[in-house]
Each structure stands twice: as structure tokens, then as C-alpha cells.
Amino acid sequence: MRLKIIIVLTILTGITGSPSITIRPEVELVDNKQRISEQQNLVTETDEVVEDVMATGELNPNHYPAQRAAKVVQHYINTLYGSPFKVFHLHRVHSGNAEDVADSGRKYQLEISVQEMISNTSGKCSAEVFFSRGDKQHSPQVQVMCEELLKINTTKEEDAFYQHLKKNTSLLSAEYLPDSHGHIEPDMKPLWHLASVASSFIMLNESTQDTLFNMAQVANVTQLATESDQLKFEYLILLHEMVSQEIIRWKLLVSWCPPEGVKVLQMEKLPHCHECEKPPNTN
Amino acid sequence: MDSSSILTANLLQYFSVFLSFFCFFNHSLVEGAESTWNYDYTKYHRMDEIRQWMEDVEQMNPHLVSSSVYGQTYEGRNITLLKLALDNPQGREKKVIWVDCGIHAREWIAPAFCQWFVKEIVQSYKTNKKLEQILQNVDILVTPVVNVDGYMFTWANDSTRLWRKSRSTPPPGSSCYGVDLNRNFNANWEVRCVGCVSFDSCSNTYCGKSAGSEPEAKAVRSGMVDKVLCFLTIHSAGQLILLPYGHPQITAPNYEELVSVGKAAAAEMKKIHGMDYTVERLHRSNSGSSRDWARLIGIPFSYTFELRDKGEFGHLLPEDQIQPACEEAYAGALSIITYGHGQGFLQQHRPNSAVVTATGFSSGLVVLVAMWIMSVTTGLFV
Numbered sequence: 246m247r248l249k250i251i252i253v254l255t256i257l258t259g260i261t262g263s264p265s266i267t268i269r270p271e272v273e274l275v276d277n278k279q280r281i282s283e284q285q286n287l288v289t290e291t292d293e294v295v296e297d298v299m300a301t302g303e304l305n306p307n308h309y310p311a312q313r314a315a316k317v318v319q320h321y322i323n324t325l326y327g328s329p330f331k332v333f334h335l336h337r338v339h340s341g342n343a344e345d346v347a348d349s350g351r352k353y354q355l356e357i358s359v360q361e362m363i364s365n366t367s368g369k370c371s372a373e374v375f376f377s378r379g380d381k382q383h384s385p386q387v388q389v390m391c392e393e394l395l396k397i398n399t400t401k402e403e404d405a406f407y408q409h410l411k412k413n414t415s416l417l418s419a420e421y422l423p424d425s426h427g428h429i430e431p432d433m434k435p436l437w438h439l440a441s442v443a444s445s446f447i448m449l450n451e452s453t454q455d456t457l458f459n460m461a462q463v464a465n466v467t468q469l470a471t472e473s474d475q476l477k478f479e480y481l482i483l484l485h486e487m488v489s490q491e492i493i494r495w496k497l498l499v500s501w502c503p504p505e506g507v508k509v510l511q512m513e514k515l516p517h518c519h520e521c522e523k524p525p526n527t528n
Numbered sequence: 529m530d531s532s533s534i535l536t537a538n539l540l541q542y543f544s545v546f547l548s549f550f551c552f553f554n555h556s557l558v559e560g561a562e563s564t565w566n567y568d569y570t571k572y573h574r575m576d577e578i579r580q581w582m583e584d585v586e587q588m589n590p591h592l593v594s595s596s597v598y599g600q601t602y603e604g605r606n607i608t609l610l611k612l613a614l615d616n617p618q619g620r621e622k623k624v625i626w627v628d629c630g631i632h633a634r635e636w637i638a639p640a641f642c643q644w645f646v647k648e649i650v651q652s653y654k655t656n657k658k659l660e661q662i663l664q665n666v667d668i669l670v671t672p673v674v675n676v677d678g679y680m681f682t683w684a685n686d687s688t689r690l691w692r693k694s695r696s697t698p699p700p701g702s703s704c705y706g707v708d709l710n711r712n713f714n715a716n717w718e719v720r721c722v723g724c725v726s727f728d729s730c731s732n733t734y735c736g737k738s739a740g741s742e743p744e745a746k747a748v749r750s751g752m753v754d755k756v757l758c759f760l761t762i763h764s765a766g767q768l769i770l771l772p773y774g775h776p777q778i779t780a781p782n783y784e785e786l787v788s789v790g791k792a793a794a795a796e797m798k799k800i801h802g803m804d805y806t807v808e809r810l811h812r813s814n815s816g817s818s819r820d821w822a823r824l825i826g827i828p829f830s831y832t833f834e835l836r837d838k839g840e841f842g843h844l845l846p847e848d849q850i851q852p853a854c855e856e857a858y859a860g861a862l863s864i865i866t867y868g869h870g871q872g873f874l875q876q877h878r879p880n881s882a883v884v885t886a887t888g889f890s891s892g893l894v895v896l897v898a899m900w901i902m903s904v905t906t907g908l909f910v
């Protein structure tokens with residue numbers, strides 16, 4: 246009997262371990278060598294050693310020359326079709342081709358997918374982008390043909406929003422869309438979308454082969470009183486340029502009504518806010 | 529019944545009672561500790577919260593986690609890493625994996641990821657044999673925030689949120705603060721390129737007065753020990769896995785391997801939530817980056833991770849995307865770490881099987897056995 250007890254106690258004290266606490270899906274950690282050799286068989290592209298911004302002919306769709314040109318197409322589509330309820334983003338570049346056009350510039354041909362962010366639908370587009378070269382810097386010229394994507398119907402939402410604002414006696418205003426935590430109040434989202442579309446006019450104008458623009462944030466927006474059918478907004482928008490990593494401030498006067506779409510009536514690039522960058526008074 | 533039998537019976541009774549209570553309380557204490565310490569990994573945290581979290585993680589996991597201050601920022605704040613490591617059962621020399629986050633102040637998802645990364649390892653290493661083996665062979669050094677000054681500045685108010693650089697004071701003749709720390713490392717630092725690396729102190733890619741001049745970059749250099757297998761530096765945004773070198777005419781000797789390993793990581797990341805991460809050598813010349821510096825000093829697997837997203841929110845990634853972004857990044861990071869570990873330790877080792885581990889051992893069973901012992905020992909008196 247004593248022996249049994251001693252054996253049991255020995256086993257008990259010999260076992261260490263904690264009760265399992267939570268169960269979560271484990272990341273599969275397998276021997277990677279087999280997987281790498283499989284991957285190598287799938288690698289069909291030959292990575293060029295020298296990446297030349299002046300690459301001509303067939304482009305790697307994931308690399309920056311095609312990506313930058315495709316982003317310009319996104320901006321262009323938004324200027325034509327965007328609204329407070331319709332905003333397009335570049336989803337993927339499938340293929341790209343570039344060629345020099347005499348001495349005047351460079352032309353890109355692209356097959357891309359574009360996503361409408363609110364309805365979360367995507368579709369394919371074929372596009373041509375022409376960047377001019379030389380002393381006179383024109384904004385890029387774009388031609389695009391898309392599938393059904395551009396025919397997304399948002400009339401109901403747009404009319405409802407328009408009527409709501411027209412009837413409202415007070416004027417809307419907001420700041421920091423999104424806020425520091427990436428949050429936007431649902432009521433403010435149409436104003437944020439409208440800013441994206443309005444920014445697209447600027448980003449389209451400012452784009453070159455050496456830039457990649459996105460709207461970073463709406464610093465503030467104020468609705469202005471109007472007597473016309475248009476709704477009018479004054480925006481201070483922060484654009485992000487990827488290559489320089491700069492934040493560029495633009496003041497925009499924007500009008501919108503469902504039949505006429507988004508228009509940028511005035512635009513002004515603001516200087517860098519050095520005051521904003523000094524240490525705050527209280528740490 | 530003799531007195532020695534009575535004594536033995538008493539001792540056994542006390543011991544069994546003690547054992548059952550110990551297991552019971554140990555279980556609930558651990559559970560209690562977890563439930564009372566509700567650190568929310570799906571929110572962005574201020575620097576003081578992150579510091580407190582680092583202390584708590586170390587305190588609660590003393591066998592796995594230790595901290596180390598390896599430098600000071602420009603404004604004199606500590607730069608701290610967490611070392612995740614287990615003893616090597618054979619007493620072999622260990623190698624190192626380096627993960628750093630928050631070189632760029634506004635890229636908040638990066639420090640969030642470093643915290644998530646530590647949490648995942650802490651919570652899974654006891655039940656994941658492979659991970660345990662890795663931790664026995666390598667020390668994983670994680671710095672949640674390198675650019676502490678810059679990160680704190682982005683929390684000062686709404687208008688400072690998009691700050692990128694460090695907070696060094698303006699050089700003579702300038703009124704502009706800060707150096708782009710990821711252009712300050714000694715890797716082709718002198719190379720200029722259009723719009724990427726700038727000698728203008730007001731620029732967001734200002735590379736500093738000389739290569740490695742900034743205290744934060746110096747700290748990373750000093751924190752770098754020998755035998756580093758992998759160097760992962762975490763940024764946002766763009767959904768990219770970047771390889772060395774950001775200079776078109778210089779290629780890493782293991783370039784093909786870097787591409788393969790990167791693509792394997794991207795494939796793992798895509799499995800989690802379907803997001804595409806593109807593997808590439810930087811799509812522009814980018815001298816002075818920590819990734820390039822790491823490769824130049826001989827660390828074989830050096831990558832920059834650019835996490836979500838692709839421009840919709842950019843650096844202002846909503847908090848409801850923290851979890852999915854971190855889950856996929858974890859899969860990618862672990863993929864590279866596992867490969868690096870495999871390369872660094874060509875012989876496969878099994879954990880010392882002499883140590884019996886019974887994970888998932890229920891304390892209830894102990895109580896039952898203890899009760900049985902008690903009934904048996906009580907029987908001795910009858």
C-alpha cells in the first residue's frame with residue numbers, strides 16, 4: 246500500500262505542465278526547404294538587376310513604373326465618375342507596356358483591376374496614360390475603358406444625401422477624417438468620399454512618372470452657404486506622395502450636386518506648416 | 529499502528545491536500561492573471577502604455593521574456609527591446625532574430641504588430657513544438673518602438689499625427705526638425721537620388737548630417753550582435769516585402785534565395801485574409817535604409833515589411849484592421865524566421881525528451897488523485 250502511494254506521488258510530482266489556456270489556430274511551421282523549392286518552380290519572372298525608370302516594352306506589373314501609371318488611371322476615373330457614394334481605388338495591375346513617343350513623352354498601356362470601395366465591387370479596365378516630357382509639364386493624359394464597374398447605380402443614396410443637406414438649416418463641418426485612429430463617423434463618410442474624389446483632380450494634375458499620390462487625410466471641411474443648386478464645401482486636404490514621403494496641403498473649393506457631379510472650383514497649394522512641427526508646449 | 533506509520537500517513541495527507549490546492553490555485557491564478565490583465569492588442573497604444581505592457585509581459589513570463597535598454601533617443605528616452613528566448617537544452621550557442629518596429633513615427637500599425645508578435649509567441653510557444661525549438665536555438669529580439677520621440681510626437685495632437693522622422697533639433701540655418709532614420713544608416717548613404725534621399729533638413733527623407741549620425745540608428749547598430757540570422761524591420765504602408773538593395777547596381781549575393789523566401793512569406797500571408805503582398809527590390813533607390821545596412825554587414829535574411837494598406841487609409845489604418853493586419857504579418861514573419869532558423873541550424877534537434885511535459889494536464893485530475901490518496905491514508909487509521 247505504501248509503495249503504491251509513493252509511486253503515485255512520484256508520478257504526480259514528476260509531471261509538470263500547465264493547463265491549456267486558450268486554443269487558437271497554429272501557424273503551420275513546416276520544413277521550409279520543400280516549400281521553397283516548390284516556390285522556385287513557380288517563379289517565372291526574371292528579376293532585372295537594373296531597374297530603369299525608362300523601361301520600355303513589357304513592364305513588370307508589380308513594379309513601380311506600371312504601378313505609378315496605373316494610379317493615375319485611378320485618379321482619372323474618380324474625376325469622371327466619383328461621388329460621395331462612389332470612390333475607386335486601383336486594385337491590381339495585370340499587365341503593362343511602355344513606349345517612348347518621339348521626344349514628346351512616354352505612353353503606357355495598362356490592363357488593370359479597379360475596385361469601387363463602397364459597394365466593394367471590382368472590374369477590369371484597359372487604359373492608356375501619356376506623360377509628357379520637356380519644359381512644359383502637362384498633367385498626364387488618360388484614356389480608359391472599363392467593364393460594367395462604372396455603371397454602379399448610386400442615385401438613391403446621392404439624392405437622399407443631397408436632399409438631407411439642402412433641407413438642413415445648419416451647415417456641416419468636420420475635422421480630421423479619418424481621425425488619428427483611422428476612424429470616421431458614419432455620417433461623415435460621404436464628406437470623406439467627396440474629398441477623395443475632389444483630391445483626384447489635384448492628384449491627376451500633379452502626377453508624373455516620379456510620383457505616387459494618395460489622399461492621406463481631410464484636415465477640415467466646412468460647408469458653405471449657396472443660393473444655387475450646388476452644395477459647396479471648403480476643404481483642407483492632406484495628400485501623401487509616396488516617393489518623397491511628403492504630406493502636401495491643398496485648400497479646395499468643391500461643389501457637388503447629383504446631376505453635375507463633383508467639381509473643383511478653386512485649388513490652392515499651401516506651404517508646409519513648419520509651425521505645426523515644433524515641439525508642443527505641453528509634453 | 530506504529531508512530532512512523534501515523535507520521536507517514538499524516539505527511540501524505542498534508543502533501544496531497546497541498547498538491548491539490550496548489551494545482552487548483554495555480555490554474556486559477558494563471559487564468560485570473562490573464563483575465564485581469566486585459567491588454568487590448570486591437571487598439572493603438574500611447575508610448576507609456578507600451579512601456580507598461582513591456583514590463584508586464586516580462587514580469588508574467590520570466591522564463592521566456594527579458595528586456596534590455598540598448599540606446600537612447602535624441603530626446604534622451606530609452607530604446608528598449610524584449611528578448612524572447614529559452615535555454616538551449618544542449619547548452620549550444622544561440623543565434624539571433626531581430627525584429628524592429630516604429631522607425632517611422634506615423635506608421636502606427638508597426639508597433640501594434642510588434643506587440644502582437646510578442647503576444648502570439650508568449651501564448652503559443654508552450655503548445656507549439658516547432659516554435660519552442662526555435663526559441664531554444666535563437667533569441668528573438670523585438671523592439672516595439674525604435675523612434676520613441678517621433679512616436680510620442682504623433683500622439684501629441686491631431687495635427688502631429690503624420691510626423692515621420694525623429695525629433696532631432698534643426699541643424700544650423702534651418703528651422704526644421706527631425707531626421708528620416710531609415711535614410712541615416714550607413715548603406716550607400718552618400719548616394720543621392722531624385723526625391724528619395726534628401727540632404728534638405730526640411731525634407732521628410734532628410735538623411736541626417738552623416739551616415740549613422742542619429743542616436744536611434746546608433747542604438748540599432750549597437751543592439752546588433754553577432755550571429756543574426758534574420759533582420760525584419762516593420763513599416764507601413766503599401767503591402768510589400770522589400771529586399772536589399774535599394775540601389776539598382778548592387779545585388780545581394782543570395783538575391784535569388786531572398787526572393788524565394790520572400791515569396792513564400794507572401795504566400796503564407798495571403799492564406800490568412802487573401803491580401804496581396806508584393807515581393808520586390810525597392811521600387812526606387814533608397815540609400816541609408818536599415819534593411820540595406822543589415823544585409824551589408826552580413827545578415828543573410830533582411831527584409832522590410834510594409835504592412836496594410838494600399839492607399840485607402842494609408843498610415844491611418846483603422847483599428848478594426850489591426851487584428852487582420854497583424855495576423856497576416858505574423859504568418860509572413862514566422863515564415864521567414866522558420867526558414868532562417870532552418871538555415872542556421874542544419875541538424876534537426878529534438879527537444880530533450882527526458883523532460884516529461886504533460887500539457888493540458890487537468891488540475892481536476894490531480895484533485896481526484898489527491899482525494900484518493902487521502903481516502904487511502906485515512907484508511908490507514910481505521
